[in-house]
Amino acid sequence: MKTQITKKLLLSSLIFTGLICANSAFAQNAQLPSTAIQAPVKNLQQNMKELGSIFKALSTAMNDPAQNAESAKQASRLVDIFKLTINQVPDSIDLFPINEQTQALEDYKKLSQNQIDLAEKLSAAFTANDNTGAALIMTQMNDTKKEGHTKYK
Numbered sequence: 324m325k326t327q328i329t330k331k332l333l334l335s336s337l338i339f340t341g342l343i344c345a346n347s348a349f350a351q352n353a354q355l356p357s358t359a360i361q362a363p364v365k366n367l368q369q370n371m372k373e374l375g376s377i378f379k380a381l382s383t384a385m386n387d388p389a390q391n392a393e394s395a396k397q398a399s400r401l402v403d404i405f406k407l408t409i410n411q412v413p414d415s416i417d418l419f420p421i422n423e424q425t426q427a428l429e430d431y432k433k434l435s436q437n438q439i440d441l442a443e444k445l446s447a448a449f450t451a452n453d454n455t456g457a458a459l460i461m462t463q464m465n466d467t468k469k470e471g472h473t474k475y476k
């Protein structure tokens with residue numbers, strides 16, 4: 324009888340401790356958003372601005388094989404940024420007739436996906452030290468850029 328009571332006491336104190344721990348772990352998680360350092364979220368225009376300066380730098384660096392390792396990294400950065408902009412809606416979508424807006428947004432995403440694919444190829448070309456291939460991809464990216472800007476900027 325006595326051992327049973329001791330066991331019950333031990334079990335309840337274990338459950339109690341467990342609850343306290345779980346609660347404090349939850350409390351820590353609940354605090355995360357306000358205490359964690361978060362990078363500021365950039366809007367479409369700010370992301371495009373960054374794309375612009377990387378693309379400009381790459382258009383010079385692409386002719387210098389000594390910079391290929393760094394150029395491959397910068398091209399990967401283009402991939403990362405286009406993966407953000409593909410989910411950002413240009414203000415100009417509102418200017419399309421209401422019944423064309425869904426299609427316009429779909430086309431915008433397709434063009435952005437093209438750009439992601441090209442930037443991935445660009446990075447691979449620099450890694451393979453294929454500067455001729457890289458130059459060709461840069462031209463294709465520039466054409467896609469022009470199309471994107473004509474339609475949505």
Ligand code: HEM
Pocket residue numbers: 367368369371372374375376378413414431432434435438464465467468471472475476
């Ligand atoms: C290499 C490719 C590209 C580069 C370097 C580039 C660069 C830029 C730059 C420098 C701006 C002006 C940002 C500012 O106002 O400070 C801009 C704006 C814009 N671009 Fe691009 N772009 C590229 C591709 C594209 C593509 C493929 C699309 C569409 C699918 C696109 C859509 C837009 C839109 C909608 C804006 C206006 C954003 C706003 O002001 O809210 N761009 N881009």
